[in-house]
Amino acid sequence: MKKTNKALPLVLASALAATPFVAVPHAQAISGLDISADEDGAGDDSEYKIEFTLDKALDSGDYIYVEFDSDYTVSKNISTSDIDANFDIKSVKVSGREIQIRIDEDLDKDDDVSFTIEDGITNPDSKGSYSVEVRTTSEKSAKSKKVSISGSSSGSSSKGDYSVTLGSKASGDTTSIKLGEISLKKSVKLETNETITVIFPSSSMLPSKIDSDDVKVNGSVAKSVSVKGDEVTIKVPSGANKDSYINLEFTKSAGIENPKTGDYTFKVKYDGSTYESKKFEVTKSGSGSSSTSTDAFTVNLSDPSAGARSSYTFDADFGNKKLMADEDLILEFPSADMVPGILTYSDFTLNGKTPKRASASGNKVYITAPSGFSSSSEVKVVVSFSAWISNPKTAGTYTLKASIDGKTLESKSFTIGGSSVNPTPTNPTSPTNPTNPTTPNPNVVNNSTATIGLTSNALGKPTGVNIAIKGLGVGLMKQRDFVELVFPAGYKVPAYIAPANVSVNGVGANYVAVRGQNVLVYPAQDIPAATAANITITAAANIVNPSVKNAYSISVFTSEEKGLLFARAVGVGMPSPAQPATQPTTPATQPAVAVPANAALFKVNTANFTLQGKTYPLQVAPYIAGGNTTMVPAQFFKEALYLTTQWNAKDVAIISGNKVIKFTVGSNKAKIGNQEVALPTPVVLNNGMPMIPVRFVTDNLGYKVGWDAKTSSVFVYK
Numbered sequence: 185m186k187k188t189n190k191a192l193p194l195v196l197a198s199a200l201a202a203t204p205f206v207a208v209p210h211a212q213a214i215s216g217l218d219i220s221a222d223e224d225g226a227g228d229d230s231e232y233k234i235e236f237t238l239d240k241a242l243d244s245g246d247y248i249y250v251e252f253d254s255d256y257t258v259s260k261n262i263s264t265s266d267i268d269a270n271f272d273i274k275s276v277k278v279s280g281r282e283i284q285i286r287i288d289e290d291l292d293k294d295d296d297v298s299f300t301i302e303d304g305i306t307n308p309d310s311k312g313s314y315s316v317e318v319r320t321t322s323e324k325s326a327k328s329k330k331v332s333i334s335g336s337s338s339g340s341s342s343k344g345d346y347s348v349t350l351g352s353k354a355s356g357d358t359t360s361i362k363l364g365e366i367s368l369k370k371s372v373k374l375e376t377n378e379t380i381t382v383i384f385p386s387s388s389m390l391p392s393k394i395d396s397d398d399v400k401v402n403g404s405v406a407k408s409v410s411v412k413g414d415e416v417t418i419k420v421p422s423g424a425n426k427d428s429y430i431n432l433e434f435t436k437s438a439g440i441e442n443p444k445t446g447d448y449t450f451k452v453k454y455d456g457s458t459y460e461s462k463k464f465e466v467t468k469s470g471s472g473s474s475s476t477s478t479d480a481f482t483v484n485l486s487d488p489s490a491g492a493r494s495s496y497t498f499d500a501d502f503g504n505k506k507l508m509a510d511e512d513l514i515l516e517f518p519s520a521d522m523v524p525g526i527l528t529y530s531d532f533t534l535n536g537k538t539p540k541r542a543s544a545s546g547n548k549v550y551i552t553a554p555s556g557f558s559s560s561s562e563v564k565v566v567v568s569f570s571a572w573i574s575n576p577k578t579a580g581t582y583t584l585k586a587s588i589d590g591k592t593l594e595s596k597s598f599t600i601g602g603s604s605v606n607p608t609p610t611n612p613t614s615p616t617n618p619t620n621p622t623t624p625n626p627n628v629v630n631n632s633t634a635t636i637g638l639t640s641n642a643l644g645k646p647t648g649v650n651i652a653i654k655g656l657g658v659g660l661m662k663q664r665d666f667v668e669l670v671f672p673a674g675y676k677v678p679a680y681i682a683p684a685n686v687s688v689n690g691v692g693a694n695y696v697a698v699r700g701q702n703v704l705v706y707p708a709q710d711i712p713a714a715t716a717a718n719i720t721i722t723a724a725a726n727i728v729n730p731s732v733k734n735a736y737s738i739s740v741f742t743s744e745e746k747g748l749l750f751a752r753a754v755g756v757g758m759p760s761p762a763q764p765a766t767q768p769t770t771p772a773t774q775p776a777v778a779v780p781a782n783a784a785l786f787k788v789n790t791a792n793f794t795l796q797g798k799t800y801p802l803q804v805a806p807y808i809a810g811g812n813t814t815m816v817p818a819q820f821f822k823e824a825l826y827l828t829t830q831w832n833a834k835d836v837a838i839i840s841g842n843k844v845i846k847f848t849v850g851s852n853k854a855k856i857g858n859q860e861v862a863l864p865t866p867v868v869l870n871n872g873m874p875m876i877p878v879r880f881v882t883d884n885l886g887y888k889v890g891w892d893a894k895t896s897s898v899f900v901y902k
Contacts, residue, residue, distance in 0.1 A: 213320050213322035214239060214297075214323075215237050215239050216235070217234075217329050218234070218236070219235075219316050219318075219331055221233075221307070221331055224332060224333055225307065225334055226307055226309050226333050226334065227309050227458070228456060229305070229307075231302050233299075236296075237295070238294065239294075240320075240322040240323075241292050242287060242290070242322065243290055244274070244288055244289050245287070245288075246320065246321035246322070247286050248287065248299075248318070248319075248320050248321075249282055249284055249319050249320070249326070250282070250285070250301070251283075251316070252281045252282075252305065253308070253316065254281065255309070255310070256281055256307065258281045258283065258306075259303070259304035259306075260278050261304065262303070268299060268302055270299065271287055271289055271299075273287065273288055274286040311334055312333055313330045314331050315331070316329055345366060345367065345460070345461070346365060346366045346459065346461050347364075347462050347464075348450060348464040350442065350464065352442065353442070353466055354442060354468075355442050355445045355467065357441065357442050358439060358504060360433070360435050361432075363450055363452065364429070364432055365430070366430040366431070367429050368454065368457075372457070373428050374401075374427045374428075376407070376421065377419055378419070378454070378455070380430060380454050381415055381416070382415065382417075382432065382451070382453075383414055383450065383453070384414045384415070384450065385449070385450070387414040388441070389442065389443055390411050390414065390416065391411065391438070391439040391504040391506055391589075392411060392589050393411060393508070393559065394409045394411055394440075395438070396408050398434060398437050398438035399418055399432070399433070399435075400432070401420055401421055402429070402431050403423065403431070404422070405423075406419060407420065430454065430459075438504075439561060441503055442466045445466050445468045446466055447463045447464070447465055448464055448465075480596045481593060482596050483496060483497070483498045484497045484498065485497075485598065487575070488575065488598070488600055489600070490578060490600050490743075491574060491575055492743075493569065493574050493575075493664045495571075495573075496565075496584070497564075497565070497567070498565055498595060499565075500562070500563055500565065501562050502561045502563065502588055502591055502593065505589040505591040506559045506560055506561045506588070507559065508557070508589075509554065509555050509557040509559065510553060510554075510555055510856075510859055512551065512553075513553065513587070513588050514550055514586070514588070515548065515565070515584065515586055516548050516584065516585035517549070518576050520547040521577070522547065522573055522574050523544045523546075523549060524544070528570075529542040531567070531570050532565070532571065534551060534557065534563060534564070537554055538554065539553060539554055540554045541884070543864045543880075545865070549567075551565075574743075578600070579600050581599050581600075582598060582600060583595045629654065631653060633654055634651075634654045635651075636649065637754070638754050640729070641754070641755055641757060641758065643729060643732070643757045644728060644731040645728065646723045646726050647723055647728070647729050648720070648723040649719075649721040651719040651720075651721075653716060653717040653740065655713075655716060656714065656715060656717060657714075657745050658744040658745050659710065660710065660711040660742060662694060662706075662708055662710050663695070663707075663708070664706070665706070665707075665743045666697075666704045667705045667719060667740065668704050669704075669719075669738060669740060670738065670740075671727070672701070672736045672737055672738065674730030674731075674736060675701065675727065675729065675730055676728035677727055678727070678788060679788075679814065681698060682724075682725070683695055683696050686705055686720070687719070688718070689716075689718055691707070691708050691709055692708060693708060703721070705719055724896050726788075734756060735756075735758070736753065737751050738754060779890070780899070781796065782796075785897040788805075788814065789806070790805055791804065793824045802820060803819055803873045804875065806820075806898075809865045813864045813877050813879075814877070814878050814879065814898065815865070815878070817875055818831040818836050818838075819873060820878070821876070821881060827840055828840075831873075831874050833849065834848065835847070835848055838881060840886075843856070844856075845881060845885070847863075851867060852865065852867075863877055878900070882900055887900055887901065887902045
């Protein structure tokens with residue numbers, strides 16, 4: 185078959201991708217259609233070979249559609265590996281009984297197209313003539329071909345021929361399974377390296393992988409074992425060669441779990457025949473039927489105090505599911521305000537290994553296992569103190585959820601106590617024992633003269649904020665406790681504020697977290713009870729005033745006191761209230777961040793980037809999505825980082841060396857090579873430009889991201 189390479193310069197290709205497509209008149213685009221089945225018996229699993237000639241050319245990315253008659257059974261699990269074609273295949277999708285094959289090369293008019301669907305098609309159960317329809321992207325109507333199905337099936341199902349023995353009959357339990365003895369049809373014998381397929385009652389019973397040592401065929405260890413959906417494919421070992429029967433054994437360590445209570449059967453396929461088992465029963469109760477039993481894990485905290493910054497450590501056993509290399513473990517915390525806006529992967533470990541990446545979305549934290557991770561159903565998770573995860577603010581009992589490969593476990597309840605820190609002026613560094621919380625000192629403080637002032641009251645402009653707290657009822661411990669400032673609707677609060685732009689009593693803040701309109705300031709020093717606290721946020725923090733003239737109320741809380749500390753109105757676009765008599769001390773000078781010479785810098789809500797001192801325009805300004813995900817235009821990766829980047833209104837591809845990351849507009853999934861990975865927020869189209877989560881790309885391609893407080897810019901470099 186002829187193949188053409190239609191390489192275009194990148195600029196021209198990008199221009200074409202952005203150009204609206206003009207509809208072409210639909211007509212028949214194929215001729216000489218021929219469809220043949222290698223098995224024509226009713227109920228047979230059959231390969232289907234399809235051949236035709238193109239009357240119209242197809243471009244890479246176009247589709248070939250094959251739709252089977254309603255009496256056929258078409259597996260949803262058909263993939264590229266199940267289709268042998270004389271052209272390159274990009275992807276395969278099944279919708280109902282229609283198989284959608286996306287081609288990965290240009291095909292010319294008069295090319296002969298041939299492909300075989302090797303697995304996933306089951307013939308109708310009755311004798312007759314059935315139609316199979318074929319069409320391409322270049323036409324609306326399909327060509328059809330009749331396929332004759334004979335009345336007798338060489339692979340007809342033998343029902344109730346063999347028994348099923350379970351090590352445990354309880355729902356949810358991990359169990360051993362014995363199937364057999366299955367008498368093969370006359371003249372059929374097992375042959376080394378041929379495949380036996382076992383169809384389980386439910387895919388939820390199966391782990392993503394089963395070791396061959398955990399499966400035996402007629403007493404011999406299987407040569408290989410693979411899992412796909414509800415099917416387990418087993419290669420016949422030499423020890424079972426020429427046997428006329430099948431006995432199958434799955435050990436408990438294979439990780440197979442019983443389904444929900446009810447009656448079920450297994451099906452075993454070999455040499456075109458299907459053998460169905462007798463019914464077996466699964467009972468109601470089982471140690472694995474709920475996560476409140478043996479699945480529940482214990483969470484250990486370094487500090488169980490309400491609102492405290494704490495490490496989290498636990499061991500979880502996911503039974504029949506395993507955490508694999510480059511796959512996510514998802515932690516679900518009780519509330520989103522426990523999780524900081526920015527996470528660092530080095531603050532986590534999985535079975536002692538540093539993960540590949542860590543990201544947050546709301547109250548969920550996604551931790552990706554490293555590429556060299558040894559797959560395991562038992563996972564020890566450590567969230568270090570430096571990850572800045574904080575406990576719930578309210579005392580009570582809570583649980584944590586952990587998920588891998590679609591299976592979710594819930595922890596045993598853990599208790600969060602009341603405030604544990606109340607330093608006194610004479611000994612501010614001696615906190616109360618957090619395991620035995622005490623009632624806070626009843627210090628009476630008067631914040632009636634506390635003030636909040638703006639350095640600028642201009643509409644829609646960045647402003648500094650000065651907060652003068654006259655006294656704290658409960659002391660704050662450095663690096664653990666915080667002052668929380670709540671800005672009203674209308675203010676624009678950035679997703680990240682550098683600690684260099686915030687000071688407490690003249691000392692730079694240890695950490696600053698942002699939760700929507702709330703700013704949490706963690707002091708770098710202990711602040712005793714009944715002591716004043718002056719907080720200064722500079723205009724470089726990029727907190728932006730509302731665009732409507734009005735008086736706006738800013739509220740102040742602390743992590744250690746119940747209820748509002750105080751609130752003050754500030755005038756925007758009008759005279760501001762009087763400033764405190766004693767102004768907060770000028771913040772200590774913070775060390776400047778050294779921005780690498782090759783770094784590309786950008787600002788949120790500014791439609792340009794800076795590279796080597798020069799500024800270049802962006803089609804769309806970067807912005808914050810979901811409160812904590814920075815989105816940049818696809819153009820940024822091409823022009824600022826010099827990465828090969830191709831995009832149109834539907835798809836984006838970013839290429840670095842041999843690594844390719846593909847995005848689909850509207851989807852929260854991306855593909856890194858053949859691996860599908862979850863995104864913190866979906867890719868969206870903004871003014872014709874796909875917007876991409878910048879940290880997802882930089883983390884996966886080995887780039888580093890930093891913050892330049894001097895220019896309030898994010899910088900990216902390698």
